[in-house]
Amino acid sequence: MIVVGDNHGIPDSLIGSVMNWLSNFFNQSDEEKRRYDTNDPTDRIRFRWGGRTQRELLHMRAHPTFHCPAKPAESMVLTGYCERMREMGMQLLRGISKSLGLEECYIENKMKLESGYSVFGPNYYPALSQSSDDKNQIGQFPHRDPGLLVLLAQNVGGGLQIEHQKKWLNADFPPSSIFVIVADHIEILTNGKYKSLLHRVALNSEVERMSLPFFFGPSLDVTVKPEPEFVDDHNPPSYRQMTYKAYLESNDHHLIEARANLNQIRL
Numbered sequence: 001m002i003v004v005g006d007n008h009g010i011p012d013s014l015i016g017s018v019m020n021w022l023s024n025f026f027n028q029s030d031e032e033k034r035r036y037d038t039n040d041p042t043d044r045i046r047f048r049w050g051g052r053t054q055r056e057l058l059h060m061r062a063h064p065t066f067h068c069p070a071k072p073a074e075s076m077v078l079t080g081y082c083e084r085m086r087e088m089g090m091q092l093l094r095g096i097s098k099s100l101g102l103e104e105c106y107i108e109n110k111m112k113l114e115s116g117y118s119v120f121g122p123n124y125y126p127a128l129s130q131s132s133d134d135k136n137q138i139g140q141f142p143h144r145d146p147g148l149l150v151l152l153a154q155n156v157g158g159g160l161q162i163e164h165q166k167k168w169l170n171a172d173f174p175p176s177s178i179f180v181i182v183a184d185h186i187e188i189l190t191n192g193k194y195k196s197l198l199h200r201v202a203l204n205s206e207v208e209r210m211s212l213p214f215f216f217g218p219s220l221d222v223t224v225k226p227e228p229e230f231v232d233d234h235n236p237p238s239y240r241q242m243t244y245k246a247y248l249e250s251n252d253h254h255l256i257e258a259r260a261n262l263n264q265i266r267l
Ligand SMILES: O=C(O)CCC(=O)C(=O)O
Pocket: 121, 123, 140, 145, 152, 159, 160, 199, 201, 211, 213
């Protein structure tokens, strides 16, 4: 896990405009939001209520083609934001490649990031009501995410928790920072040298919260596997190989849902 402080170069005004647009979106009537709650296999945009949680989520395909439910003039804000997230993700992956003693563009080339599949998937969590019954309400159950990195912005701090040495820690980062989560396909390609971060979300007790994860993934046709640089007699491959598309679609999930499946491909 890496936190990029407030020197990430993304203007506050851009983040603010994205938050404004999302706040308007989530505050629409259920009927209006339901227009994007379909099960069409060609969906590029999908709105969902969070099942056993009070979360609402909107997933939009961000790359290689960009889709969003905004009017053209407003969609510029969302496209601009997603482009900045991609640039930041690319820079971070160059750093990770170098930290592994590999050439800067190693991950970028192996994962064919020019046509990488990315999803922008904002969440809306209501405030926790004051009634004591609600004390344990959570926003998201423990999970890992698919892809290489998840770049996360939020409108207010408090809610995200990460697992470290079997304990849950609060990931308290300010709204001006971007929090970066290492996801499944970094773990697979490095054969477990980097670990995909287990995390969950508690409802912020005081105020409603929005979080803006950008799921930065490989190209859908890339077969992701432990690469030879991380495999030897003492370290046999720990994960089954699979295209990124097949990984996302396993368990009958839709590509846009961006669900993880790491435990099922461990060898
Ligand atoms: O809301 C958060 O802070 C985390 C969001 C998240 O983990 C996800 O949407 O996958």
